[in-house]
Amino acid sequence: MTNASSANMENVIEEKNQDMAISARNINVVYSTPTGQIPAVRNVDIDLPKGSITGIIGESGSGKSTLIMAIMNAVTKPGKIESGSVILDGKEDMLKLSTEQQRKIRGKKIGFVFQAAQNSLNPLRRVGQQILDLGRSHDVKDLRALIKYAKELLMRLGLDADRVLASYQHELSGGMRQRVGIMFALVLNADIVFLDESTTALDMLSQASVLEIIRELQKEKKLTIALVSHDIGVIADLSERIEIFYAGEIVEEGKTDDVLANPQHPYTRGLIRAIPKISGDIDSAEPLKGASPDYKTYQQPGCLFYDRCPIRTDECLKKRPDLTHIGKSHKVACFRVGVHD
Amino acid sequence: MKDFLIRLVWRIFSGILMVLAVASLTFFLVRMMPGDPVNAQYNQLIMQGMTPVQAENQVKVMYGFIPKEPVGQQFVNYILNLLHFDFGQSISYEGVSVSHIIVSAAPWTLVLVFTGLIASFLIGVLAGVIAAIKRSSPFGTSLTVSGSLLHGIPQFVMGLLLAYLFTTLWPLLPFGAPYDSSIDPGFNWPFISSLFSHAVLPVFTYALSSYGGWLLTMKSSVITVLGDDFILASEIRGLKASTRVGYIAHNAILPLFTLFTLSIGFMFGGSVFIENIFDYPGLGNLLLKSIDTRDYPLMSGAFLLITIAVILSNIITDFLYSIVDPRIRR
Ligand SMILES: Nc1ncnc2c1ncn2[C@@H]1O[C@H](COP(=O)(O)OP(=O)(O)OP(=O)(O)O)[C@@H](O)[C@H]1O
Numbered sequence A: 001m002t003n004a005s006s007a008n009m010e011n012v013i014e015e016k017n018q019d020m021a022i023s024a025r026n027i028n029v030v031y032s033t034p035t036g037q038i039p040a041v042r043n044v045d046i047d048l049p050k051g052s053i054t055g056i057i058g059e060s061g062s063g064k065s066t067l068i069m070a071i072m073n074a075v076t077k078p079g080k081i082e083s084g085s086v087i088l089d090g091k092e093d094m095l096k097l098s099t100e101q102q103r104k105i106r107g108k109k110i111g112f113v114f115q116a117a118q119n120s121l122n123p124l125r126r127v128g129q130q131i132l133d134l135g136r137s138h139d140v141k142d143l144r145a146l147i148k149y150a151k152e153l154l155m156r157l158g159l160d161a162d163r164v165l166a167s168y169q170h171e172l173s174g175g176m177r178q179r180v181g182i183m184f185a186l187v188l189n190a191d192i193v194f195l196d197e198s199t200t201a202l203d204m205l206s207q208a209s210v211l212e213i214i215r216e217l218q219k220e221k222k223l224t225i226a227l228v229s230h231d232i233g234v235i236a237d238l239s240e241r242i243e244i245f246y247a248g249e250i251v252e253e254g255k256t257d258d259v260l261a262n263p264q265h266p267y268t269r270g271l272i273r274a275i276p277k278i279s280g281d282i283d284s285a286e287p288l289k290g291a292s293p294d295y296k297t298y299q300q301p302g303c304l305f306y307d308r309c310p311i312r313t314d315e316c317l318k319k320r321p322d323l324t325h326i327g328k329s330h331k332v333a334c335f336r337v338g339v340h341d
Numbered sequence B: 001m002k003d004f005l006i007r008l009v010w011r012i013f014s015g016i017l018m019v020l021a022v023a024s025l026t027f028f029l030v031r032m033m034p035g036d037p038v039n040a041q042y043n044q045l046i047m048q049g050m051t052p053v054q055a056e057n058q059v060k061v062m063y064g065f066i067p068k069e070p071v072g073q074q075f076v077n078y079i080l081n082l083l084h085f086d087f088g089q090s091i092s093y094e095g096v097s098v099s100h101i102i103v104s105a106a107p108w109t110l111v112l113v114f115t116g117l118i119a120s121f122l123i124g125v126l127a128g129v130i131a132a133i134k135r136s137s138p139f140g141t142s143l144t145v146s147g148s149l150l151h152g153i154p155q156f157v158m159g160l161l162l163a164y165l166f167t168t169l170w171p172l173l174p175f176g177a178p179y180d181s182s183i184d185p186g187f188n189w190p191f192i193s194s195l196f197s198h199a200v201l202p203v204f205t206y207a208l209s210s211y212g213g214w215l216l217t218m219k220s221s222v223i224t225v226l227g228d229d230f231i232l233a234s235e236i237r238g239l240k241a242s243t244r245v246g247y248i249a250h251n252a253i254l255p256l257f258t259l260f261t262l263s264i265g266f267m268f269g270g271s272v273f274i275e276n277i278f279d280y281p282g283l284g285n286l287l288l289k290s291i292d293t294r295d296y297p298l299m300s301g302a303f304l305l306i307t308i309a310v311i312l313s314n315i316i317t318d319f320l321y322s323i324v325d326p327r328i329r330r
C-alpha cells in the first residue's frame, strides 16, 4: 500500500466517522416554466456535519434557496424534486417520510428562516399568538415556558420582547421581523437550523450582534447550522465548512480556512477578488466578468463556467468536471486545478 | 377610544347628511317626473269633485307637501316630515301611511333574504375554500363548475325551475302565497309549518343563486392568500393542517366581509324576481307594485329605506372591518 492511498483511506474513514445531521445525495430540482425547464439544482451532494456551521455562498439565482428548500422537501410550485435523498441523523429519508412525519420534523427538529422571513408572519395574528400556534402544532405541553423562552431569545436578539409579542407583523420593522423569524426557528429547540440570508435587512452592527448570538447559541446547544449568505465575510467568520455554489451545482467545498486560503475553482477566486476590502483600495475589487448562466447554458455539455472562465481550454467545452478530492476534505469541480490566471 | 367615538359620531353625521341628500334628490325627481304626479293627483282629486282646499289637504297628506306652495316651502315640509319618520300616505292603499305598509312588508323580505344570504354565504365560502385547496382534483373542479353554473343562472330562471321541479313535477312543496290562506294566522303549529313550507322554495332560490358568487369570490381570494409567503412559512414551521387552514380562511375571507355586510344593506331592496314568482308580500314586490300603480309616496319611501339601509351597513362595515383586520386600526 502506498502512502498516498493510505492517506486517502484515512480521509474516507474520517468522513464516515463524523456524524452527519443531514446527508443529502443526488438532489435534482427542476422548475417548469412557460419558457422551459429550469434545472435549478443538479446532482448536488451535501453533508451537514453535526454541531457545525456550513456556509453556502453563490451568485444570486444559483439555486441556494432551492437546495435548502429541497432538503426540507418544501420546494414550491412550479418546482419539483426530481431525484435525491435527504438522510437525517443517518436514519430516515426526509423525502420519503409521510406528510405528517415531515410536518413534525419541520419547525421542531429543523428550524428554518427563509429568505422572505420579513413576511413570514400571519398579518392578522399577534406574534405571541403565533408562537402559541406553533407550540400547539408541535404538542408543546408547557406553553408558558415556551413564551418565556421566546422572550429570552427575542431579548438576546436585541428586541423589546413584550412589545414584539403583542405586535402584529405590520407594526414591526423589516429587521425586527427577520429577528422574529430567527426566534421562530429556534424557539422549539431545533437542532438543525437553516438561515437563508437572514440578516440582510439589518445594519452592520445589528447584523454583527445577531450573528454573534447565533454563534453563541450554536456553541451552547451544539446546533447544526447551514447559513446561506452573499457575504463571504460573514461565512468566513462563522462557518467551519463552505460550499461554493454556481449555476445549480457545488463547484468547490471544504473547510472554510482551506478553501479561502487556497481557492482552486476560478469562480471561487473571482468571488474572493470581488469583495471590496474596507481597508484596501475600492478599485482592487474586481467584479466577475460575464453574465450569470441562463437556462440555455445548462444544455451545453461542457463546464457551466466556461463563458466566464479565465483559464478555460477546449477540453472544458466537451465535458463537465465532477467534484473531486484535492485535499483532505477539499473538493473542486474543475479540470484545471493548479492553473492560475 | 376617544378617536373611535369621534370617528363614529362623524360617520353617523355624514350618513345622515347622505340620507338627506338622497331624500332631496328623490323629492326633486318625483316633482320633475313627466306629467308631474303631484299635480296630476291634485287635478284628479279636483275632478273627483273635491274642493281645492280638500284636494290640497289630501295631497299634502299623501306626499308631505302641497303643490301650490313654493317649491322651497314644500321641500322644507317634506324634509321636516321625514325627520319624524313620516313618509306620507300611499296612493294605491288609500289612507294607509307609507311607513305602515313598509313595516308590514319588511319582515317577509328580511326573513327570506336573510336566511338565504346566511345559508349561501356559509356554504359558498366553505365550498370556496375547498375548491381552492383541492383545485387540481376532480372534486375541487366540480365544486368550481357548480359555482359557475349556479352563478350563471338568472334568479328568475332558477325560481321558475325550482317551482316547476318541486311543485309540478314532484309536488312536495306549496307554490305561491306566503302561507296557506285557509289557516288562521296566529301562533299555532299549522300556521307556522305552513309559513315554513311556503318559505322553503323562495329561500332556496335565493341561496342557490347567490351561492356561486360567494364560492367563486372565496376561491380566488384563497388562491391569492395561498401564494403569500407566510403560508409557506407556516408550512415550513410544521403548523398543523387545521391551523394553516384557519390562517388561510381568516386572511381570505376579509375581502368577502365587505361584500357580505353590503349585501345585508341591499337586502332591504327585497328580491324582486323571487318575491314576484312566489307571490311573496315583501319589499321587492311592494316596490314593483308602487311603480306599477305610480304610487310615488310609496316608491320614494321604499327607495329611502334602501338608501338608509345601505348607508348604515356601510358604516357598520367600516367599523367591523377595523376590528377584524388589525392593519386598518388607527
Ligand atoms: N418559483 C419559481 N419559478 C420558476 N423558477 C424559479 C422559481 N424559484 C426559483 N426559480 C429559479 O431557480 C433558480 C434558483 O433560484 P434560487 O431562489 O434558488 O436562487 P438563490 O441562489 O437562492 O438566489 P438568491 O441569492 O437571489 O436568493 C433561479 O434561476 C430562479 O430563476
Ligand SMILES: [Mg+2]
Binding pocket: A064, A065, A066, A115, A196
Ligand atoms: Mg435565495
